[in-house]
Amino acid sequence: MEFCQSVINETLRLGNIVPRLWRKTLSDVNYKGYIIPQGTTVITHIAAMHLDPSAFENPNIFDPWRWQAIKKSNNWMPFGGGARHCIGSEIARIEIAVFLRHLILNYDYELVESGQPVASPLVKFSTGLPIRIHPIGKMNP
Numbered sequence: 001m002e003f004c005q006s007v008i009n010e011t012l013r014l015g016n017i018v019p020r021l022w023r024k025t026l027s028d029v030n031y032k033g034y035i036i037p038q039g040t041t042v043i044t045h046i047a048a049m050h051l052d053p054s055a056f057e058n059p060n061i062f063d064p065w066r067w068q069a070i071k072k073s074n075n076w077m078p079f080g081g082g083a084r085h086c087i088g089s090e091i092a093r094i095e096i097a098v099f100l101r102h103l104i105l106n107y108d109y110e111l112v113e114s115g116q117p118v119a120s121p122l123v124k125f126s127t128g129l130p131i132r133i134h135p136i137g138k139m140n141p
Ligand code: HEM
Pocket: 016, 017, 018, 021, 022, 077, 078, 079, 080, 081, 083, 084, 085, 086, 087, 088, 089, 091, 092
């Protein structure tokens, strides 16, 4: 299960369903010498953070093994952070793990058509990345 969580982390890093967080300043904010006036929309671009080479080596490579070394990263925030952190993050992780377990143990699958990942604005594949799935014998629970 530990490696499954690494696969989930890496999937959320590269293909997160929430690429940006939106906030509005309620008062003037001094951030590292920059004055951000009250009422400004501030966007945290999570997808860009997740592809920052100073935070993730070879950021465009799907590499679940990188998570064996990373214990905590402030540059990985698919579920947001702070007071508005996703309340469903743990159930989401469990749901993905259950789905992956059933897919891997009970089905064989093959790629029907390859495609390039595009961000517009959510990450998806140009072809939709269709796969063909076959059950492989008796179902594991
Ligand atoms: C992979 C799946 C999910 C991702 C990537 C995700 C991502 C996020 C993010 C980034 C936020 C913060 C939005 C912000 O700061 O503006 C958020 C908030 C929230 N999420 Fe999720 N979420 C996921 C699944 C779920 C699930 C399964 C539930 C419910 C069972 C859920 C319920 C919520 C709620 C209620 C908030 C608002 C929290 C607040 O504003 O106090 N999410 N989610």
